[in-house]
Amino acid sequence: MTTPNITSELTSENIPTEPKWEPSALIRCDRCGDASQAYTRATKGDFELVLCGHHTRKHELALASDGWTLDIRLDVLEEQAAKYKQVASDDDNF
Numbered sequence: 341m342t343t344p345n346i347t348s349e350l351t352s353e354n355i356p357t358e359p360k361w362e363p364s365a366l367i368r369c370d371r372c373g374d375a376s377q378a379y380t381r382a383t384k385g386d387f388e389l390v391l392c393g394h395h396t397r398k399h400e401l402a403l404a405s406d407g408w409t410l411d412i413r414l415d416v417l418e419e420q421a422a423k424y425k426q427v428a429s430d431d432d433n434f
Contacts, residue, residue, distance in 0.1 A: 361411040371395045379417050382408045393417050 361381040369376040369392035378390035382403050391399065393414055404410055 361413060363413050363416050369395055379413045381411045381413075383411075384408045 363377060363379050365377055367378045367390055368374050369378045370389050372392055372395065376392035379393050380391045380396040382389040382391065384407055396412055396414065400410060400412065
């Protein structure tokens with residue numbers, strides 16, 4: 341099963357215009373609880389959800405289709421993974 345491409349669903353209505361939301365290790369996924377860091381902020385009116393990478397991919401199409409504004413920062417997750425991979429590679433050289 342492939343994940344739908346959200347890009348085709350994005351419109352000026354659900355793309356944030358304010359500065360990018362910055363994920364923090366203290367902000368946890370509303371679905372996972374303390375188990376996972378949140379990398380996406382979804383807002384609709386006065387409501388806000390924060391989701392981990394897994395739940396972002398699982399629910400992004402439905403949220404966007406329902407009018408939620410999504411600020412997806414999976415780029416931060418990819419940067420963190422690259423840093424950890426580099427550290428692990430450096431450790432192998434000792």
